[in-house]
Amino acid sequence: xxxxxxxxxxxxxxxxxQVIFWGLAGAVSFYFSxxxxxxxxxxxxxxxLIFLSQAYAINPWVHYYKLSAFHSIIGxxxxxxxxxxxxxYYVFCRTFEISGNKLTVYVTTLLLLICxxxxxxxxxxxxxxxxxxxxxxxxxxxVFLSVMNLELIRKIYVAxxxxxxxxxxxxxxxxxxxxxxxxxxxxxxxxxxxxxDWQDIIALMADESTDIDQFIDRVEFSRTVSRYAGLLxxxxxxSTFIYIYRLLR
Amino acid sequence: xxxxxxxxxxxxxxxxxxxxxxxVMTKLSSGGFTGYASFVFQSSTTILVFESGKLVSALxxxxxxxxxxxxxxxxxxxxxxxxxxxxxxxxxxxxxxxTMCIHALLQGEILYKAQELKxxxxxxxxxxxxxxxxxxxxxxxxTERSAMIxxxxxxxxxxxxxGSHDIETSSTESQKIAGMPGAKIDLFSTQGVEELMSMDxxxxxxxxxxxxxxxxxxxxxxxxxxxxxxxxEKKSAALKLADLEExxxxxxxxxxxxxxxxxxxxxxxxxxxxxxxxxxxxxxxxLAGIERAAKLLISATSIKQMMEKLTQAIAAAKSGF
Numbered sequence: 001x002x003x004x005x006x007x008x009x010x011x012x013x014x015x016x017x018q019v020i021f022w023g024l025a026g027a028v029s030f031y032f033s034x035x036x037x038x039x040x041x042x043x044x045x046x047x048x049l050i051f052l053s054q055a056y057a058i059n060p061w062v063h064y065y066k067l068s069a070f071h072s073i074i075g076x077x078x079x080x081x082x083x084x085x086x087x088x089y090y091v092f093c094r095t096f097e098i099s100g101n102k103l104t105v106y107v108t109t110l111l112l113l114i115c116x117x118x119x120x121x122x123x124x125x126x127x128x129x130x131x132x133x134x135x136x137x138x139x140x141x142x143v144f145l146s147v148m149n150l151e152l153i154r155k156i157y158v159a160x161x162x163x164x165x166x167x168x169x170x171x172x173x174x175x176x177x178x179x180x181x182x183x184x185x186x187x188x189x190x191x192x193x194x195x196x197d198w199q200d201i202i203a204l205m206a207d208e209s210t211d212i213d214q215f216i217d218r219v220e221f222s223r224t225v226s227r228y229a230g231l232l233x234x235x236x237x238x239s240t241f242i243y244i245y246r247l248l249r
Numbered sequence: 250x251x252x253x254x255x256x257x258x259x260x261x262x263x264x265x266x267x268x269x270x271x272x273v274m275t276k277l278s279s280g281g282f283t284g285y286a287s288f289v290f291q292s293s294t295t296i297l298v299f300e301s302g303k304l305v306s307a308l309x310x311x312x313x314x315x316x317x318x319x320x321x322x323x324x325x326x327x328x329x330x331x332x333x334x335x336x337x338x339x340x341x342x343x344x345x346x347x348t349m350c351i352h353a354l355l356q357g358e359i360l361y362k363a364q365e366l367k368x369x370x371x372x373x374x375x376x377x378x379x380x381x382x383x384x385x386x387x388x389x390x391x392t393e394r395s396a397m398i399x400x401x402x403x404x405x406x407x408x409x410x411x412g413s414h415d416i417e418t419s420s421t422e423s424q425k426i427a428g429m430p431g432a433k434i435d436l437f438s439t440q441g442v443e444e445l446m447s448m449d450x451x452x453x454x455x456x457x458x459x460x461x462x463x464x465x466x467x468x469x470x471x472x473x474x475x476x477x478x479x480x481x482e483k484k485s486a487a488l489k490l491a492d493l494e495e496x497x498x499x500x501x502x503x504x505x506x507x508x509x510x511x512x513x514x515x516x517x518x519x520x521x522x523x524x525x526x527x528x529x530x531x532x533x534x535x536l537a538g539i540e541r542a543a544k545l546l547i548s549a550t551s552i553k554q555m556m557e558k559l560t561q562a563i564a565a566a567k568s569g570f
Contacts, residue, residue, distance in 0.1 A: 096508070
């Protein structure tokens, strides 16, 4: 416990606020998944998983590399589950077909996470470079699927624009714009090796250099975008679920 | 219509629609019946004249005066017996001679038709009937009254006039009518009894076949009518169901937006079309499906209101089915 409070005092307040926001968003979305129709389960479970993936900032055991990699894998599973949920909603809008059950979604998600955990356990401890690679993959998937979700949300909105829930999808659109900026700016920094992880890695390597000083403005801009967009993402997800909850009450 | 002497009534006012023509014919024929049977329906009357069990003439006269004879008359009679809702059969036994005269009246050779009495020499005509030893019937009538004189071998058998039931021996009434202004005569002659006996319509016409044809035609007519009624009912029910379907779509669209139509279409299709609205269990499944889909689109309050409206609309429509 002492270790945890020590970690809290060391966390950047901005990151702490972001985790708190994601915590609230996760709680709201998880609660939402319990009381609502099956199609919402994937979406809300996915957003809840984002909180788990972001919780590395307050995880006292995050210095274990395998656990750190697991946070990134949870993040990847999160966006995949969310996308599956929106895809199902889109299919519903086109065919009015509702299939499956909530338990399947919970169990499948849990199995995915267990399999990922097993994968990490049976493989060698990832190096900082491997963890960074996993994060790049995670961000790339987030960026790609955010764009795809924006398109799905647009199509869903067009199909149901005169329904009560339609405005909720505008809110989801705002959520994914924030997520796209958040993950996109992170990915941008990683691709050009201007991210903090890479700077930490090359600090220990004598034969590697960085051009970060030449592009410090855009690096700072990207970091600012990532920080605020990340914060807004958590805030907007929590608000969106509360808004939809009110719309469906 | 026919106005004939009644002779000796064997049956009167039997329900003709409950009888079978072949059975009636067999009974009259096998019993060696002599006389006539009259089938009286609202639209027409048919007279069948029998001589010693042989059907010597069949004549049908409609209200408008149209006549059919022989096979045609039998076919029409069978059809009337099968299709009419009411009708009466009267059977009158008569002497062979009088039956012959009835046959003459109905289907005999017409020597005079609507001949004005004042233009002919009635005495000469009566003399000619006698000298020619004519068999037949002389009908004397005005617009209001009529009388008949039946002859055998030129000698009067008897007199019959409207208002009487049987043959009379007095010629007073006939003479009275003959003396009236505008009186006319018809003169019908026929062959003798022996010649008549040589013809039997029952040998020519297969009454059983005629009857069977009439019955099967009636059956097919009833089936056709029943089919048409059933189709009309189906069409009417289909229209009512289509109206109800449209009402349901409107209610769901008002609550859930334009996707409401799609939701109703899909749920109806899952339940096998709008006929599911006639079945309680299927209707319940349909409503559950609509409610489940609506949960993804609208609030619980709106769903409750929508479901109430749907239940009311379906109940109101069902009361009209």
